[in-house]
Amino acid sequence: MDLSIFTYPFMQNAILSAFLGGIACSVIGVFVVLLHMPFIGVCMSHAAFAGALLGLWLGFNPLIGAFIFSLGAAAVVGPLADRGDLNPETSVGVIFSLMLGLAFLFMGLMSGPKSAALELLWGSILTNTRGDIVVLAVVAVLVVGIIFVFYKEIQATVFQRDMARAVGIPATIMLYSILFLMGATITASFSSIGGLLIFSLILNPAAAAYQLTYSMKKMFILAAVFGVLSGWIGLLISYFFNIPSGATIVVTSSVIFLLAVVFSPKRKVKRWEKKPLGENTP
Amino acid sequence: MSEVINKNGYSIDIDNAVVSFREDIALRGVSLKVKHGEFIGVVGPNGAGKTTLLTIVNGMGKLLHGRVVVLGQNLTSGNGHSLRKKVGYVAQVETIDPRMPMIVREVAMIGRYGRLGLFRRPGKTDWEIVDKALELVGMTHLAKRPIGHLSGGEQQRVAIARCLAQEPEIFLLDEPTASLDWKAKTDIMELVKRIHDLRNLTTLFVTHDLSALPIACDRVVLMKDGLIWNEGPPRGLLTDEILSQLYDLPVSVVEKRRSEAALV
Numbered sequence: 001m002d003l004s005i006f007t008y009p010f011m012q013n014a015i016l017s018a019f020l021g022g023i024a025c026s027v028i029g030v031f032v033v034l035l036h037m038p039f040i041g042v043c044m045s046h047a048a049f050a051g052a053l054l055g056l057w058l059g060f061n062p063l064i065g066a067f068i069f070s071l072g073a074a075a076v077v078g079p080l081a082d083r084g085d086l087n088p089e090t091s092v093g094v095i096f097s098l099m100l101g102l103a104f105l106f107m108g109l110m111s112g113p114k115s116a117a118l119e120l121l122w123g124s125i126l127t128n129t130r131g132d133i134v135v136l137a138v139v140a141v142l143v144v145g146i147i148f149v150f151y152k153e154i155q156a157t158v159f160q161r162d163m164a165r166a167v168g169i170p171a172t173i174m175l176y177s178i179l180f181l182m183g184a185t186i187t188a189s190f191s192s193i194g195g196l197l198i199f200s201l202i203l204n205p206a207a208a209a210y211q212l213t214y215s216m217k218k219m220f221i222l223a224a225v226f227g228v229l230s231g232w233i234g235l236l237i238s239y240f241f242n243i244p245s246g247a248t249i250v251v252t253s254s255v256i257f258l259l260a261v262v263f264s265p266k267r268k269v270k271r272w273e274k275k276p277l278g279e280n281t282p
Numbered sequence: 283m284s285e286v287i288n289k290n291g292y293s294i295d296i297d298n299a300v301v302s303f304r305e306d307i308a309l310r311g312v313s314l315k316v317k318h319g320e321f322i323g324v325v326g327p328n329g330a331g332k333t334t335l336l337t338i339v340n341g342m343g344k345l346l347h348g349r350v351v352v353l354g355q356n357l358t359s360g361n362g363h364s365l366r367k368k369v370g371y372v373a374q375v376e377t378i379d380p381r382m383p384m385i386v387r388e389v390a391m392i393g394r395y396g397r398l399g400l401f402r403r404p405g406k407t408d409w410e411i412v413d414k415a416l417e418l419v420g421m422t423h424l425a426k427r428p429i430g431h432l433s434g435g436e437q438q439r440v441a442i443a444r445c446l447a448q449e450p451e452i453f454l455l456d457e458p459t460a461s462l463d464w465k466a467k468t469d470i471m472e473l474v475k476r477i478h479d480l481r482n483l484t485t486l487f488v489t490h491d492l493s494a495l496p497i498a499c500d501r502v503v504l505m506k507d508g509l510i511w512n513e514g515p516p517r518g519l520l521t522d523e524i525l526s527q528l529y530d531l532p533v534s535v536v537e538k539r540r541s542e543a544a545l546v
């Protein structure tokens with residue numbers, strides 16, 4: 001194999017992007033899986049997409065548009081689902097469809113060729129600039145740092161939010177912070193993976209890790225490893241077969257998930273593992 | 283532990299509390315004073331407001347009207363956090379995902395988290411306290427099991443251990459014996475009573491287990507339609523006549539059901 005490709009700056013940028021994006025996305029994915037809120041992630045990635053298109057249409061940096069929209073969605077979705085006026089799925093669904101509508105609207109309003117818009121859909125890790133990497137690095141460090149510093153609060157909140165609240169943990173703030181991190185991660189990884197595919201890189205590595213361990217710490221670590229592997233393997237396949245990188249990264253992460261399901265020890269979990277009476281005081 | 287002693291001698295002092303969820307009024311002017319060390323049973327039909335009563339004591343429920351003083355502190359929306367650290371709360375059972383990546387010992391440790399506060403990690407003494415709590419509830423042998431693999435009764439014991447690890451001054455339990463078999467029910471009831479005495483706690487115990495209540499309670503509070511409908515010592519209060527009014531059932535039916543329940 002010709003290893004000279006690794007000496008090209010664009011390839012080094014891509015490898016670094018895959019590493020940082022893989023960690024940030026898959027770690028955020030652990031929350032998506034454990035909090036049972038896959039739809040919120042999809043909603044936010046569409047918000048980021050709509051925001052980026054607004055930027056393209058009006059001629060400002062798409063990244064800024066994406067940040068504003070996805071963080072805005074994060075700020076609305078949490079409280080809306082929380083207040084319980086609407087079913088959470090319903091409120092998320094309404095925002096999701098609004099964002100999709102806005103995305104199409106902005107795209108329709110744009111004049112000239114739509115190639116830049118389509119690039120946002122698919123992403124292109126091989127054209128990532130130093131600037132993209134700096135943004136990714138900041139977000140990845142923020143995500144990992146916050147999880148590290150507030151691990152016990154996050155663990156309790158993710159397990160049972162009401163219980164976390166009942167022992168005196170600021171669980172609501174924790175949840176909203178998680179949603180904000182999700183919005184930031186999605187936006188930062190946008191240019192690499194693309195608006196349509198980003199959610200798979202969030203969900204698949206975490207869902208794979210979920211199949212394999214009963215330790216939340218290990219789940220975070222495994223998810224990060226799977227996320228980075230998906231990025232790197234996908235990148236190689238993309239380069240050698242000349243296919244869009246977003247697609248190869250997502251397909252790789254899906255394959256990892258399928259393998260995890262096949263080898264999952266949890267599939268053997270049966271409720272009858274318990275003693276019949278349910279009680280057995282030693 | 284000297285702070286326990288309240289200005290007026292009560293651990294919990296609820297005055298004319300009104301709580302409403304949009305159209306539903308869950309509590310319509312409830313007043314209750316609980317002395318330090320008292321063990322109170324709370325009984326009443328579904329929807330009577332029992333759970334809501336517990337949530338205003340730990341500051342999770344929002345008051346529309348009235349005043350709640352817990353451990354000498356007037357509960358406001360601002361000080362709920364700090365107060366909750368001293369109040370152990372076993373909520374009504376929630377089903378736990380069998381694949382949840384948490385083991386029993388970690389779940390019990392959550393009880394320490396509020397007290398530890400932000401930025402501090404559990405240390406050796408915290409784990410010792412948790413292991414002791416698990417031992418007290420008889421869950422040591424399951425300490426390393428994933429929490430989702432436990433039965434309902436075992437999960438209740440872990441929830442009680444979590445509260446113990448919290449080292450609370452007030453203990454709130456919301457139907458901890460629901461959906462358990464007869465032996466498990468009496469075991470949990472005895473365990474709670476033992477802990478109450480051992481740790482010198484003030485306890486509010488919501489339950490439907492009328493047969494087991496008298497041995498545990500100093501006082502029973504009967505709730506109906508968001509009000510405290512009656513209260514007093516268990517022997518005089520838990521009669522078939524009073525229960526028939528509380529649950530809107532004919533006396534003969536109450537009699538029959540109670541005798542059947544005693545046989546289960």
Ligand SMILES: Nc1ncnc2c1ncn2[C@@H]1O[C@H](COP(=O)(O)OP(=O)(O)O)[C@@H](O)[C@H]1O
Binds near residue numbers: 306307327329330
């Ligand atoms: N989160 C909530 N939203 C709306 N109504 C509620 C909520 N919680 C309780 N209620 C209402 O308040 C009343 C009292 O409920 P609750 O305190 O749970 O009763 P109990 O625990 O005695 O069964 C019920 O009518 C119930 O429908």
Ligand SMILES: [Mg+2]
Binds near residue numbers: 332333374456
């Ligand atoms: Mg209830």
